[in-house]
Amino acid sequence: MNGSNVPAAVDALQSRYISSLDRRDFDAWLGCFDEQGSYICISRENEEQSLPLAIMMDDSRERLKDRVSYITQVWAGTFEDYWTRHFVQRLECTPNGADSYLVVSNFTVFYTSARGGSEILVAGCYADQVIVGADGTAKFRAKKAVLDTTTTPRYLVYPV
Amino acid sequence: MSNLAIRWPANQAELPKAAFHREDLFQREIERIFLGPEWHPVAHRAELPKPGDFKTFRLGTAPIIAIHGEDGKIRVFFNSCTHRGTQLQTQARGHAKEVECPYHRWLFNTCGDLLAAPGSESFPESFRKQDYNLRELRSSDYYGVIFVTASPAAPALEDYLGELKPLFAKVLGDSRLTLLGYQKVMFSSNWKEYNDNEGYHAPLLHRAFRLLKWQAGKGTQRATEYGHVGLDAELQSVPNSDFLNDPSLVQCRDGTAPKSVIIALFPLATVLKHIDVINIRLVIPHSVDETEVHYAYFAHQDDDSAMLRHRLRQSSNLLGPSGFVSLEDGAVFNRIHQGSMTPGNVRYQKGIGAPIAPPCIVGQNDESANPLRWEYYRKVMEIERERL
């Protein structure tokens, strides 16, 4: 696609991604990844010390789909629910081969518990590989959320 | 010590809910348990493999630091300068040739010795450098797990671990491990709610087991006289892994029969192996209603790249604060904490019969080890029961 439209396509993908999470539309969340897509959520502490352990490691389509069933079928009804608001700011978008772009963005996620207060859940940065197709739609090939928040204030149910 | 004014029921199977909320209990727990004659794991050797490596942690609320000394020995100190008490290292893990306090630049080596104190020519004549080495805690290790105690009255570590000693080899093998990384989370619960987990809930709370039609096989659960509980159980291979698109999450690939081996130590730490996940959980009791848990995961040094990858993928998604078969535990810790702000006692039921005394074997899917742990707690805390 015309390179000048790439940032707009990437931003549209980011918006779809965060709105699917905030609306808890996990099919839409899954739809943000391409067939080879992967999602990793890892602490900055591990990342900086080259410790590969993640908080969520969905490195295949199968695992992405399993993540959705954890939330909707396995854990449903047991956990203390919370509502999220994701804020994303794109910092870099660099070409990385045919139709592929490396995208770096900061994020903050607020959460509101059933008790009614709102606080910061996590802050961090996304390091993503985005594929922009000829029709101008973008999807994640690889999405990595690196959490500055090393000790999360509660257990995470939903992806970031 | 004067008795605390808490009404502790006469029946051993009962517990006052106030135990999870009383500030005065928390203060006494810090003195009697966390700084008292119990042993507390602070690290596995694999977390600080080289001389100069260090790891900071807390003993109760007190900052501590484990340092792998230039002489090859791992020592644990209070993470506090011997001059005016400044915290020495602030990072969770790191590497340093020396330890320098930033405030007045007193300098210590990795064995804790004070090397230099600027301006010492104008210190009082009575000042002797050797009196100001870092304050070392008594430490001892077992299968690479480094334990500390702030009290000279703690028994020998192996006596303390007692009947659970054979489980360490089942979890840690020959103890030649490598660190995969950490998951860290804060629970809005009391540390005693966190450690009050049992086998009764597992197939009920965790729907994953039901969806997979996955049941525990034969096993043994023991309670020891120091309040520890150990489980050694076979796991059936999963009949309905169709539920998962990626069944490797619950597959055992290390060449042994799949097992769940859990060493739940008093007061708080857990050393466990579940399928191929090797996990040590260490806990910081911040306050009466804030408990921080660090899940450290390990691989074995002899793992080939496929096994390493498998352990990493299983460890990341199975058993942590956001794990497939474990997320609900955190929810329950927090929900018990809220629900316990109500008057009265709770009563354990499953497997409770005539009073028993540790060391003993208890039912694998019972909650009968819990009152035994509470009984040990009550004695350490010097709380008296009401008379019948």
Ligand code: FES
């Ligand atoms: S407090 Fe550490 S040198 Fe003074």
Ligand SMILES: [Fe+2]
């Ligand atoms: Fe559980």
